[in-house]
Each structure stands twice: as structure tokens, then as C-alpha cells.
Amino acid sequence: MKETDILIVGAGPVGLFTVFEAGLLGLNCTLIDNLDKPGGQCAELYPEKPIYDIPGVPFQTAQEHVDALLKQIEPFDYDLNLSQRVQTISEDGDFWIVETNEGNKFKTKNIFIAAGAGSFEPRRPANLENPDLFLNKGVTYAVRNMDQYKDKEVFIFGGGDSALDWTVELSKIASHVSLVHRRDQFRGAYKTEQEMRDLVKNEKVSLFTPHLINEIVGDKKVTGVKLKNFETLEISEHKADELLFLFGLNKKLGPILDWEIDLEDKKISVNTTTFETSKKGIFAVGDINHYEGKLDLILCGFHETTLAVQEAFKRINPGERVPFGYTTSNKKLQKKLGVID
Amino acid sequence: MKETDILIVGAGPVGLFTVFEAGLLGLNCTLIDNLDKPGGQCAELYPEKPIYDIPGVPFQTAQEHVDALLKQIEPFDYDLNLSQRVQTISEDGDFWIVETNEGNKFKTKNIFIAAGAGSFEPRRPANLENPDLFLNKGVTYAVRNMDQYKDKEVFIFGGGDSALDWTVELSKIASHVSLVHRRDQFRGAYKTEQEMRDLVKNEKVSLFTPHLINEIVGDKKVTGVKLKNFETLEISEHKADELLFLFGLNKKLGPILDWEIDLEDKKISVNTTTFETSKKGIFAVGDINHYEGKLDLILCGFHETTLAVQEAFKRINPGERVPFGYTTSNKKLQKKLGVID
Numbered sequence: 001m002k003e004t005d006i007l008i009v010g011a012g013p014v015g016l017f018t019v020f021e022a023g024l025l026g027l028n029c030t031l032i033d034n035l036d037k038p039g040g041q042c043a044e045l046y047p048e049k050p051i052y053d054i055p056g057v058p059f060q061t062a063q064e065h066v067d068a069l070l071k072q073i074e075p076f077d078y079d080l081n082l083s084q085r086v087q088t089i090s091e092d093g094d095f096w097i098v099e100t101n102e103g104n105k106f107k108t109k110n111i112f113i114a115a116g117a118g119s120f121e122p123r124r125p126a127n128l129e130n131p132d133l134f135l136n137k138g139v140t141y142a143v144r145n146m147d148q149y150k151d152k153e154v155f156i157f158g159g160g161d162s163a164l165d166w167t168v169e170l171s172k173i174a175s176h177v178s179l180v181h182r183r184d185q186f187r188g189a190y191k192t193e194q195e196m197r198d199l200v201k202n203e204k205v206s207l208f209t210p211h212l213i214n215e216i217v218g219d220k221k222v223t224g225v226k227l228k229n230f231e232t233l234e235i236s237e238h239k240a241d242e243l244l245f246l247f248g249l250n251k252k253l254g255p256i257l258d259w260e261i262d263l264e265d266k267k268i269s270v271n272t273t274t275f276e277t278s279k280k281g282i283f284a285v286g287d288i289n290h291y292e293g294k295l296d297l298i299l300c301g302f303h304e305t306t307l308a309v310q311e312a313f314k315r316i317n318p319g320e321r322v323p324f325g326y327t328t329s330n331k332k333l334q335k336k337l338g339v340i341d
Numbered sequence: 342m343k344e345t346d347i348l349i350v351g352a353g354p355v356g357l358f359t360v361f362e363a364g365l366l367g368l369n370c371t372l373i374d375n376l377d378k379p380g381g382q383c384a385e386l387y388p389e390k391p392i393y394d395i396p397g398v399p400f401q402t403a404q405e406h407v408d409a410l411l412k413q414i415e416p417f418d419y420d421l422n423l424s425q426r427v428q429t430i431s432e433d434g435d436f437w438i439v440e441t442n443e444g445n446k447f448k449t450k451n452i453f454i455a456a457g458a459g460s461f462e463p464r465r466p467a468n469l470e471n472p473d474l475f476l477n478k479g480v481t482y483a484v485r486n487m488d489q490y491k492d493k494e495v496f497i498f499g500g501g502d503s504a505l506d507w508t509v510e511l512s513k514i515a516s517h518v519s520l521v522h523r524r525d526q527f528r529g530a531y532k533t534e535q536e537m538r539d540l541v542k543n544e545k546v547s548l549f550t551p552h553l554i555n556e557i558v559g560d561k562k563v564t565g566v567k568l569k570n571f572e573t574l575e576i577s578e579h580k581a582d583e584l585l586f587l588f589g590l591n592k593k594l595g596p597i598l599d600w601e602i603d604l605e606d607k608k609i610s611v612n613t614t615t616f617e618t619s620k621k622g623i624f625a626v627g628d629i630n631h632y633e634g635k636l637d638l639i640l641c642g643f644h645e646t647t648l649a650v651q652e653a654f655k656r657i658n659p660g661e662r663v664p665f666g667y668t669t670s671n672k673k674l675q676k677k678l679g680v681i682d
Contacts, residue, residue, distance in 0.1 A: 013397070017396045017397075020396075021394075024394070046669055046670070049669040049670070050668075050669070050680070052413075052668035052674075052675075052680065053361070053362075053365070053667075053668045055354075055358045055395070055410070055413075055639075055640070055643040056354070056395050056398055056401070056406050056409045056413070057397055057398060057409065057413070058412045058413040062669065065397050068397045068398065068399060069396070069397055071399045072397070072398070072399040272614075272634075273613075273632075273633045273634035274634060291614075292614045293614035293615060293648050295647060295648060295651070295665070298396075299396070299640070299644055299647060300647065300648075302396040302640050303641050303643070303644030303645075304644075306636060306638065306641065307634050307636060310634070324636070326394075327391075327394045328387055328391070328403065337393050339391070339393065
């Protein structure tokens with residue numbers, strides 16, 4: 001079990017900048033994020049889009065903003081735990097024990113929830129009762145490893161770019177690919193749609209429109225799938241090894257809801273002095289928190305976490321004055337930043 | 342009398358960013374600053390120093406930061422009133438009437454005090470009762486126009502770079518320059534001190550150390566000066582036309598102290614929802630304000646003024662919902678920013 005000064009849930013801009021402010025005070029951090037890269041929705045949803053309202057940065061793409069923050073925290077002591085979600089917390093005296101869904105355990109005095117609008121979760125097919133029953137036993141929500149689909153009967157569900165891209169891509173290695181969508185129009189790139197339709201013409205791919213899934217067939221793992229025709233309401237059954245649902249991502253608070261922290265408007269309530277939640281040592285910063293006057297802007301999260309880090313320092317060093325200085329003039333800070341020896 | 346949506350006292354980083362956030366909401370601004378350029382102490386005191394703690398900007402000199410903010414507010418409607426100080430305010434219904442020491446008058450619903458540590462005021466000679474009696478009548482605290490000293494008997498007071506620089510410079514045009522300092526050591530650049538001492542050797546400059554001013558002689562304007570020798574306590578009288586006091590700058594709240602706004606620790610008390618002071622429509626943002634947990638960091642000022650601008654909008658458009666959007670995705674905001682037509 002790793003001990004860390006601040007455990008940060010979410011590696012978006014506010015989580016990353018937390019490492020900077022903590023580092024100035026000599027604190028180390030552990031970042032946990034459900035995505036497979038740092039940057040939160042800036043990196044995942046709109047990396048190429050320009051942001052105009054970062055103070056002092058007239059123009060920067062979202063990914064450039066993330067890259068700048070990563071550069072800014074380079075001098076400091078932190079580690080990044082990706083592709084996993086914080087699952088449970090429990091109290092241990094002054095400490096919190098945090099466990100992820102990958103079984104990693106951390107001990108910390110300070111949890112910073114910087115999870116933006118929540119963790120990104122793939123949308124499930126709405127009409128199935130428990131699609132996760134077959135999770136990784138024939139049901140997947142993202143392609144992690146292409147080999148999994150090699151020489152398999154694959155059914156892909158969805159109408160966007162991901163569904164089209166993977167239909168084209170997996171048709172090269174699967175024994176057969178079927179694409180299922182509730183209507184015969186697609187939201188993806190025109191060019192990829194044409195590729196897909198050419199594959200259908202050449203019988204490399206089967207296209208089921210307007211169809212949706214009706215039932216997963218299988219015992220311990222998926223062996224087939226029942227599809228319903230949206231117009232005729234006819235049900236058809238097919239042999240299937242892999243069902244790949246590509247309906248996009250949902251943002252969800254997820255397991256944080258089970259931590260019994262006070263909420264308001266589905267956001268986590270905090271005070272505006274330390275941005276601590278109703279639980280001692282648990283802070284919420286950035287878009288995920290709520291207080292009177294709250295605005296969901298990155299610049300507000302930067303302020304919030306900077307103040308919260310002060311309180312984290314006090315919890316780790318009770319009775320000690322929090323050191324304060326300006327990076328323009330303070331030699332100690334400049335040493336920490338590695339800009340002077 | 343000019344009417345403006347937000348009158349901003351102080352054109353430092355937080356004052357400048359206020360123009361941006363106000364502009365996004367369609368509000369115009371008027372900036373007033375005592376200095377002769379925008380940027381506050383970033384531009385005046387340490388333009389060449391690097392700042393490391395602006396979020397998302399790993400490295401930037403203070404002047405580069407100011408330049409970036411000026412570029413960021415280019416698309417918006419604001420005017421800059423420099424080299425003048427806000428002097429008096431008075432109420433006029435829902436409005437405030439603001440007057441500067443240059444006699445300029447403004448009418449506004451919202452005053453934002455973004456004056457940092459206060460306005461920069463030249464330090465006065467401590468032992469004279471009212472040196473400002475002769476202000477611009479033979480007493481100056483900065484060289485605004487060199488011609489003023491041409492062919493004059495000039496006495497320069499001070500021991501830093503400014504005093505040394507101007508002694509050397511004005512000795513070229515004045516009829517004679519005397520430098521007065523309380524001790525025979527100088528805090529300025531060694532090279533300039535040597536130049537000054539060479540001028541003294543060549544009788545182009547008189548050096549009075551350890552001396553200080555004892556009295557200004559004159560009726561309607563300065564005609565002479567009495568100096569006191571610090572060691573012998575002897576008083577000497579000299580003919581003089583211009584007395585130039587270069588004792589550095591003090592940061593002072595100045596006339597704002599007369600506005601009867603609640604203070605705490607010499608800072609202006611605000612709430613953390615709208616950053617409004619004890620007076621309706623008067624806000625304080627950045628280093629000049631105080632609330633529990635306050636940190637004097639530029640990034641905190643950015644947050645504060647962004648929230649305060651929301652309230653300013655409501656005061657101007659009562660009952661209207663404050664528009665909100667992200668610059669990454671909101672076409673209306675992008676139009677305002679001038680990045681799309």
C-alpha cells in the first residue's frame with residue numbers, strides 16, 4: 001500500500017495543477033484517472049479545440065493546455081495511475097484508505113476529488129437489463145486489444161465514428177463482422193461510411209438497420225445475439241462471439257456517490273475557504289464541486305485547488321505555518337521548481 | 342462624463358482580465374491606473390522576472406504575462422486612463438460617480454477595485470511637514486519632462502539607482518546639480534556611482550553626504566533649500582529651483598481609505614460569492630481584498646473577478662439570466678472574441 005500526501009481523483013487540468021501547488025509546498029501527489037491518458041475531457045473529448053479563456057493565454061488548444069500543465073508539474077513528485085477508477089474509501093484514524101477497481105491501494109490524509117463532471121463511462125445498451133453480466137466474456141465497450149476479435153464472429157453496435165472505424169478495421173481480422181444500428185443513417189465520417197458500405201456489398205460485413213439488440217445469448221460467455229428489427233419488430237438470432245457496444249461515453253459520479261459526502265444539485269458541496277467537503281480530509285475542486293456563485297470554469301478550479309492545498313498541508317503538518325512566497329522572488333520556491341540550484 | 346459598465350481601479354493582471362470576462366458578457370470597461378502603463382507591479386517593478394505559477398504557463402516573464410493579457414482583451418471594448426488616480430466617489434441613485442485627480446469623471450453601476458497592494462506613490466521626505474505644498478512648483482517626485490530642469494539649480498535627494506541615474510543625466514542640461522543623501526554609500530549600480538563621483542571631482546555635481554533636507558525655502562515657488570549635516574547638525578542654505586525627491590515608491594490604499602468601505606488587516610473585506618465589498622456595486626478583486634483563506638496570488642484574482650463580473654452583469658441587467666458558455670464550443674462567445682464571423 002502506497003502512502004501519498006494528496007490522492008487526486010481525476011487527472012484533468014485541475015488535478016494536474018494540484019500537483020504544482022502541492023509541489024511548491026513540498027507535498028507529493030498520486031493521480032488516479034479512469035481514462036488511459038492525463039488531461040480529462042480536454043484530452044478525451046476536444047483535444048483540437050481552442051480554449052480562449054485561460055487567463056494570460058489568448059489561444060491554446062485543449063491538448064496544448066494539458067501539455068503545458070504536464071510540463072509545469074515536471075519538477076514535482078507525483079505518479080499517475082491511469083485506466084482505473086477509485087472504487088472504495090475507508091477511514092483509518094487520520095488517514096483514508098483508497099482502493100481502485102484494479103485493486104491498487106493507497107493511504108493518504110487528503111483526497112482531492114477533481115473528477116470534473118464525473119468519470120467517463122461507456123453508455124450501455126438501454127434495453128438490456130444487465131449487459132455487464134458478460135463484461136469481458138464476449139461483451140466489450142472499447143477495443144483494448146485487437147487480437148481479442150481475431151477469427152471471431154463480431155457484432156458491433158452504434159452509428160458514430162467509432163462504430164464505423166472499428167467495423168472497417170476489425171473486418172480485416174475477424175471471421176465476420178456485423179454492424180447493427182437503429183437506423184440506416186450514420187453520424188460518422190462520410191468516407192468511412194462508404195468504406196463500410198463497400199464491405200457490405202462485397203459481403204465482408206453484414207449491416208443490420210434499423211435494428212437493435214434484443215437479448216444476449218450465452219451461459220458463461222456470449223455464444224449468440226438476438227436482434228430486433230425496428231420496423232417489422234421481427235426477432236432474429238445469430239451466432240456471435242464478441243459484442244462490441246460503441247454508444248459513446250457518459251459522465252457519471254460513479255462510486256463517489258457511495259462515499260456519503262453531502263451533495264447539492266448532483267455536485268459535491270464545499271466551503272469556499274478550504275474547499276473541503278462534509279468529510280474531513282476530502283476536498284472537491286473544479287467542475288465537480290458546488291458552492292454559491294460557482295462557475296464551471298477551469299480558472300475557478302485552479303483557485304479552488306490552490307486554497308485546498310493549503311489545508312492539506314496543515315493536515316499533514318499540524319501547527320506549522322504554511323510557507324508562502326512568490327515564484328518571481330522566492331529562492332526556495334525556485335529551487336523546488338528546479339530553475340536554480 | 343463618460344458612462345461605463347464597469348470602472349476598474351487598477352490596470353494590473355486582474356484588472357486586465359476583468360475586461361475579458363466582462364467582454365464575454367457584452368459589458369464594456371474603463372480602466373484607471375496611477376502608473377503610466379498597464380500591467381501594475383508586473384510591469385513596473387519586475388517586468389523581466391519569470392513567473393512560474395500562472396496555471397498552464399510553465400514560464401513567462403511578468404511583462405510577457407501582461408502582454409498576453411493585453412492581447413487576450415484586444416477584441417473587447419475598453420479604455421485605459423493612465424497616470425491618474427481615482428480620487429472621489431459619490432452615489433447617484435444606482436450609479437456611482439467617480440472622479441480622478443486629473444478631473445476626469447465617470448458614471449458607472451460597478452466599481453471594481455483591482456488595485457493590488459494599492460497605488461504606487463512616491464515616498465515623501467519624512468521630516469518635512471507638507472512637501473506637496475510646492476508640488477510642481479519646484480518639487481517633483483519623478484522626471485516627467487527633462488526640459489523642466491534645463492538651466493536650473495537642481496537638488497536631487499536619494500541614494501538608489503534613480504537618484505544616481507538622474508544626477509548623471511540632468512548634470513548635462515541643468516545649470517548645476519547637487520546630490521543629497523543621508524550617508525556616503527549608495528544602493529545603485531557601481532558604474533553609475535563612479536560616473537557621479539567623477540562628476541563631483543570635476544565640479545559638475547556637488548555631493549552632500551551625510552545630509553538631509555531641513556526646509557524648503559520659497560513663497561509661491563521653490564527659491565532655495567536648507568540642508569542639515571547629519572554629523573555636525575550644521576544647517577546650510579542654498580539657492581535652488583528644482584528639488585527632485587527620489588526615495589522610491591510606496592504602495593498605499595490612498596483615497597480609497599476615504600470611501601468608508603469595511604476593511605480587515607488593511608485589505609478590503611469581501612464575500613466569496615460575488616466579491617462585493619460592504620458597499621453595493623463596489624467590488625474588490627485580487628491582492629487588495631480579504632476573506633478567510635485569502636492568498637495573494639494572481640490566479641486567485643482571476644477567479645475572484647470572474648465571479649464578480651457575474652454580479653456586475655446582474656446589476657446592469659436586473660432579472661436577466663447571466664449567459665454562460667464555454668469558449669471551446671459556444672459560437673456566440675467565439676463571435677464576441679472575433680474568432681468567427
